[in-house]
Amino acid sequence: MRGAEWRVAVVATVNGDNTVTTTDGIIARRWESYLMPAVGDIIGITQSGGGSWGTWGRWAAGPGHRAIQTGTALLSWSAASVATMTVTFPTAFPVAPKVFPNLATGDGAVARWSCRAYQITATSFLAYVSAPAATSTTTGTNIPVQWLATTL
Structure with missing residues (x-):
């Protein structure tokens, strides 16, 4: 001993x-x-x-490891009820984080759209925005999708 x-x-x-x-x-x-x-x-x-x-x-944490990251991605679409965009994290996480996206602004019909994160990995996620009804189509130009990702 x-x-x-x-x-x-x-x-x-x-x-x-x-x-x-x-x-x-x-x-x-x-x-x-x-x-x-x-x-x-x-x-x-x-x-x-x-x-x-x-x-x-x-x-x-060692070099490059960050428990929280934030950012803004600009998303555009034309005459659609759904739009998607892959967002890459500035620094890869050690594991897939929890992601919280938000449509920051939007005029007219776009103001009623919602945003979710799908296909989340340690390096990216798919920002998915959709109209309140599948038959409701509109156009959005450079709509800011703010996001927060964390492993905490």
Whole structure:
């Protein structure tokens, strides 16, 4: 039996068995509070007296990792009741985030249109806007679709 210790490490691999592997090869079991681990996370790891490693979670994120991103995409369509557009995140997320889109403005009939996010991946989502009735068609030009995406 030896004494316990702790130190800082960087995640190299996220494993499917609730463990992570650090850049120096240590496999550490994730505690329940460490949600959505990502490569590049800076974590605290601790070793039991019996030699097992565990991590209580992220201390900071590595380069390029952002938990929240926002943006605006301009969407145009002509004589339609539905329009779509692929929006690419400025920085890829480690996993598919939750996305919250909003039609920021729109005159006339466009003001009643709704917006949803579909086909969400770690790098992009499909902005889907639609008229209140399938038979209602209109034209929209450079309509701003604001969005917020988060892994929190």
